[in-house]
Amino acid sequence: MYSGQYPPPPNYVMLQHQYGAPPPPYYAPQPYPQRRSRGNCCIRFICCIYCLLFLLIFFMAASLVLTYTFYKPKIPIYKLEDFSVTNFNMQPDMIINAEFLVTIRAQNPNRKIGFIYGKGSTVIVTFEGSTLCSGNLPAFHQGHENVTMLKIPLAGKATFGPDLNKALRDDNEQGRIPLMVQVNVPVTVVMDAFPMRQFDFHVSCHMTIDSLRPDKKPSILSTTYTFGFGF
Missing domain, CATH: 2.60.40 (Immunoglobulin-like)
Known part of the structure; x- marks a missing residue:
């Protein structure tokens, strides 16, 4: 219980009309977007190169097989x-x-x-x-x-x-x-x-x-x- 010469202060209540707007809601910080590492780009590039080489070798082998089957070459x-x-x-x-x-x-x-x-x-x-x-x-x-x-x-x-x-x-x-x-x-x-x-x-x-x-x-x-x- 408050004691002294002066009466106790009243309870503080913030009214909406005092400042014209309610207090801003709680702001949660957003995480920064993750940057793509250069290592992943290099791996994807290498994988594309290997795929292209594989397709090139496949088509060359297929053409050789077709040529051999069609012409049936023999040594003189x-x-x-x-x-x-x-x-x-x-x-x-x-x-x-x-x-x-x-x-x-x-x-x-x-x-x-x-x-x-x-x-x-x-x-x-x-x-x-x-x-x-x-x-x-x-x-x-x-x-x-x-x-x-x-x-x-x-x-x-x-x-x-x-x-x-x-x-x-x-x-x-x-x-x-x-x-x-x-x-x-x-x-x-x-x-x-x-x-x-x-x-x-x-x-x-x-x-x-x-x-x-x-x-x-x-x-x-x-x-x-x-x-x-x-x-």
């Missing part, structure tokens, strides 16, 4: 049909003059694919890694399911060392001469009538013949082929 078949010696002379000063005539059978088994054999080809005959003679393939177009016989004259002048010269003489006397015929030729694949990309085709024929004498037709005792290509 090459065979050394004949080997003739037109001149072979081993001089006392280790110089060898050689002239050969090589016949190569080129077969294209494809029904819808042709080949263009371009210029700049080489045909080399070697003995123990040393060149005896060389020549070139003619430039020509081979059509579908075609067989072409190529007669290639080769000529060369080589100088062998005493050991290699003796090895060649001994093999010639024994009737077993190992030679290698190497063919490098630029080839363009033609699908229907549309030339595609050119690549270099390599054929190596390891063969053994019984003679290098010009007055005797040599017999091919054995042949082994290896193939390769590059861009």
